[in-house]
Amino acid sequence: MREIALSLHNLYFKYPDYPDFSSHILFDSINLEIEKGSLSILIGRPDSGKTTLSRILGGLIPRFTGGELKGEIFLNGKNITNYKPYDLIKDIGLVFQNPEEEIFTTRCDTEIAFALESLGMAKDRIAEKVDNSLGAVGMQNYKEKNPVYLSGGEKKKLLMASLFAVDPDIWVFDEVFEELDPWIRKIVLSYVVKKKKTVVILTSKWLDVYEEFADRLFILESAKLHSFTGDSYNDFSKAIRLYGLVPEKIKKPASISGERNKNAGILLKLRGLRFSYDNKDDFTVEIDSFKLVKGEITGLIGRNGSGKSTFAKILCGLLDHNNGIITDKTGSSLSPETLNRSVGYLFQNPDFQIFLPTVEEELKIGLKYLGKSVQEMDDAVSKAIRLFDLPKASSPASLISYGTKRKLQAAIYYLLHRSVIILDEADSGLSISDLVSLVNNLYSEDTALVVITHDLDTITRLADRLIFMEKGKIKKIYYQDEFTNLNEFRSSIR
Amino acid sequence: MFEDIYYPGNSIIHRYDPRMKLIVLIECVVLFFFHIPVFCLSLYLVLIMAVLILTAGLDSLLKAIKAVLPLLILVIFITPLFNRNGVPVIEILGKPVITVSGILDGLRLAVRFAGITVAFTLYFKTTNPESMVLSLRWFGISFNLSLIITISMRYIPYIMGVYRNVVDAHKLRKCCNESRVKGFVYKFKNLSPVLISVLIHSIKKIPVLAMVLEKKGLGRHNKRTSYLELKKLKYIFTDILILLAITAIIFLSLFIMDLGINFLNVL
Numbered sequence: 001m002r003e004i005a006l007s008l009h010n011l012y013f014k015y016p017d018y019p020d021f022s023s024h025i026l027f028d029s030i031n032l033e034i035e036k037g038s039l040s041i042l043i044g045r046p047d048s049g050k051t052t053l054s055r056i057l058g059g060l061i062p063r064f065t066g067g068e069l070k071g072e073i074f075l076n077g078k079n080i081t082n083y084k085p086y087d088l089i090k091d092i093g094l095v096f097q098n099p100e101e102e103i104f105t106t107r108c109d110t111e112i113a114f115a116l117e118s119l120g121m122a123k124d125r126i127a128e129k130v131d132n133s134l135g136a137v138g139m140q141n142y143k144e145k146n147p148v149y150l151s152g153g154e155k156k157k158l159l160m161a162s163l164f165a166v167d168p169d170i171w172v173f174d175e176v177f178e179e180l181d182p183w184i185r186k187i188v189l190s191y192v193v194k195k196k197k198t199v200v201i202l203t204s205k206w207l208d209v210y211e212e213f214a215d216r217l218f219i220l221e222s223a224k225l226h227s228f229t230g231d232s233y234n235d236f237s238k239a240i241r242l243y244g245l246v247p248e249k250i251k252k253p254a255s256i257s258g259e260r261n262k263n264a265g266i267l268l269k270l271r272g273l274r275f276s277y278d279n280k281d282d283f284t285v286e287i288d289s290f291k292l293v294k295g296e297i298t299g300l301i302g303r304n305g306s307g308k309s310t311f312a313k314i315l316c317g318l319l320d321h322n323n324g325i326i327t328d329k330t331g332s333s334l335s336p337e338t339l340n341r342s343v344g345y346l347f348q349n350p351d352f353q354i355f356l357p358t359v360e361e362e363l364k365i366g367l368k369y370l371g372k373s374v375q376e377m378d379d380a381v382s383k384a385i386r387l388f389d390l391p392k393a394s395s396p397a398s399l400i401s402y403g404t405k406r407k408l409q410a411a412i413y414y415l416l417h418r419s420v421i422i423l424d425e426a427d428s429g430l431s432i433s434d435l436v437s438l439v440n441n442l443y444s445e446d447t448a449l450v451v452i453t454h455d456l457d458t459i460t461r462l463a464d465r466l467i468f469m470e471k472g473k474i475k476k477i478y479y480q481d482e483f484t485n486l487n488e489f490r491s492s493i494r
Numbered sequence: 495m496f497e498d499i500y501y502p503g504n505s506i507i508h509r510y511d512p513r514m515k516l517i518v519l520i521e522c523v524v525l526f527f528f529h530i531p532v533f534c535l536s537l538y539l540v541l542i543m544a545v546l547i548l549t550a551g552l553d554s555l556l557k558a559i560k561a562v563l564p565l566l567i568l569v570i571f572i573t574p575l576f577n578r579n580g581v582p583v584i585e586i587l588g589k590p591v592i593t594v595s596g597i598l599d600g601l602r603l604a605v606r607f608a609g610i611t612v613a614f615t616l617y618f619k620t621t622n623p624e625s626m627v628l629s630l631r632w633f634g635i636s637f638n639l640s641l642i643i644t645i646s647m648r649y650i651p652y653i654m655g656v657y658r659n660v661v662d663a664h665k666l667r668k669c670c671n672e673s674r675v676k677g678f679v680y681k682f683k684n685l686s687p688v689l690i691s692v693l694i695h696s697i698k699k700i701p702v703l704a705m706v707l708e709k710k711g712l713g714r715h716n717k718r719t720s721y722l723e724l725k726k727l728k729y730i731f732t733d734i735l736i737l738l739a740i741t742a743i744i745f746l747s748l749f750i751m752d753l754g755i756n757f758l759n760v761l
Contacts, residue, residue, distance in 0.1 A: 064705045085708040113721035118711025126721045340665045353663045355691030366667035
């Protein structure tokens with residue numbers, strides 16, 4: 001007889017209305033049954049309510065946000081609808097999409113220990129669990145390190161380690177795997193499957209690793225949940241395509257592939273670059289030579305913590321390099337200030353970039369700096385909202401979902417016509433269809449796009465070349481004809 | 495996530511027991527409230543500044559002073575207007591406007607304020623938040639209140655971190671042909687979207703933090719344990735001796751100062 005670990009009965013949820021922003025019904029009579037020891041993938045577009053659902057399961061919503069919740073949630077037959085979050089920590093473990101929201105201690109070990117202390121665990125047992133869980137995610141040397149200095153992916157690994165330590169019955173991952181190295185995805189999923197844990201993965205896209213482990217697929221769309229029990233990957237794949245979460249064919253923008261030796265279209269050249277952080281003296285970025293060419297799409301790949309985001313921040317002038325030179329086509333040196341104004345950078349964490357009260361204000365502020373007229377700004381905003389499938393102009397920017405914030409980031413630079421645009425972990429929170437459409441919208445013959453991602457399958461279909469970074473250095477550059485043979489890179493991330 | 499004011503290091507001040515350090519901090523604050531001559535108060539300030547530079551670098555001192563500099567300037571210029579006793583320095587229509595006593599009062603207040611700022615900076619730069627919570631708990635303050643105190647202290651550097659992020663985000667939206675040299679009015683006008691952004695982000699952080707703390711079990715009714723522990727008192731004998739020595743030096747210096755002042759008055 002099948003045992004049900006988690007079930008939702010007629011779940012209904014709607015956020016409170018705000019001035020100029022009426023919330024829609026997010027879940028309308030959702031029913032769900034998840035078997036004990038199964039691994040379920042729940043896919044949905046940005047704004048479909050994945051994060052909200054995960055937080056309802058964890059008892060965090062509507063407790064902290066308000067909103068109207070109806071229906072019942074059962075955990076192992078027990079009605080937990082009105083349970084407090086702290087009473088659920090041994091039952092449901094949740095990893096947030098945005099690690100910046102979750103980490104708040106100043107050492108990696110105390111971050112893991114916090115929940116164990118709450119459970120009243122003995123000091124020696126906590127120490128043992130902290131060591132084991134850090135070891136499980138390959139962070140045994142990070143014990144006393146301040147999480148502030150970790151990369152985005154490393155922060156997610158730290159949160160995984162926290163969950164390993166608490167070891168709850170049900171593990172809920174909210175868009176966690178996209179920014180993680182494939183080897184760590186596999187370690188986590190192998191562990192939970194081996195220990196017969198019940199797992200719910202909320203995601204915007206299907207990753208290869210799910211093929212091996214997934215038992216059920218749910219698609220969240222238009223406030224309804226659609227369930228699929230597939231016998232093979234093909235069954236799930238068909239369902240995902242049916243709902244338009246994967247494009248039938250990834251259409252690559254008309255790029256300059258094959259013109260890599262031409263220097264005519266050079267936008268940026270970089271020589272002898274050296275950079276190290278003041279407080280992170282064991283990490284250095286060293287790039288001997290690099291260039292970006294008009295109309296080229298470059299994929300920047302590498303393990304978590306390999307220096308991809310740091311390199312991106314140097315390219316857009318947010319970090320000033322200690323040594324080396326960045327020049328334009330003519331060889332004139334480009335200052336960080338000039339780079340700020342010519343290179344667009346979509347931060348890995350959109351919360352660090354989307355601050356203003358409404359979508360309209362976010363889109364307009366750069367245009368104001370450009371001195372555009374009110375009419376020009378209104379036209380541009382309408383066009384960007386349509387093209388990037390954004391919510392209406394008056395929507396509060398801080399209330400839109402993580403994935404939609406990514407699209408908004410892209411729309412901002414689309415309107416500013418930057419010659420170089422860097423998308424840092426752009427696929428996180430977006431479906432493959434959304435990512436492809438975003439790249440296509442940003443692409444032009446006069447622009448160079450740099451896409452930082454862990455999604456090798458999609459980027460090999462979009463990029464003209466792949467830059468593989470390791471320990472702050474460019475380890476190898478792959479061009480299109482070498483994409484079928486990425487062995488060196490693949491072995492590094494296994 | 496919070497950006498931290500803590501400056502990791504292994505100096506003697508870093509290694510000093512956080513409970514004793516907290517007592518020394520209180521002693522320093524009390525010391526700066528004594529009504530003693532500006533020159534003597536300045537000597538204490540110089541001493542504590544030197545310790546901060548040696549343990550957390552000159553940059554830490556400059557940042558701390560820079561943060562309170564407008565207030566210090568305001569105090570120096572405003573205070574003399576409210577104390578017009580003593581020898582006049584500036585007179586208008588025969589009435590004293592600025593006096594020596596007023597100037598000294600302004601300087602004393604400024605040095606006092608700078609001293610307290612530097613003392614707190616030294617404490618925060620050399621004490622990690624975990625040790626702070628542990629030491630507050632040792633003094634009988636509940637875990638929740640200790641956590642609130644340390645988080646509140648870290649909220650200011652957090653807002654500074656958010657401010658830097660917002661400035662970066664706005665920098666990346668500026669245009670290429672914009673003139674680099676801008677007037678004060680332009681800069682002030684452009685500050686408002688940055689400040690609005692910082693405000694929104696900082697307010698948004700509060701419920702998220704509450705969410706995270708409860709998700710990590712804060713609020714449970716069982717007894718909370720501790721992964722990190724402070725050393726037992728018998729193992730910090732040297733630290734206690736240092737505390738006693740510092741206390742004695744403070745009292746002795748105040749006594750000598752008092753003798754000196756009386757001696758000068760007699761002369």
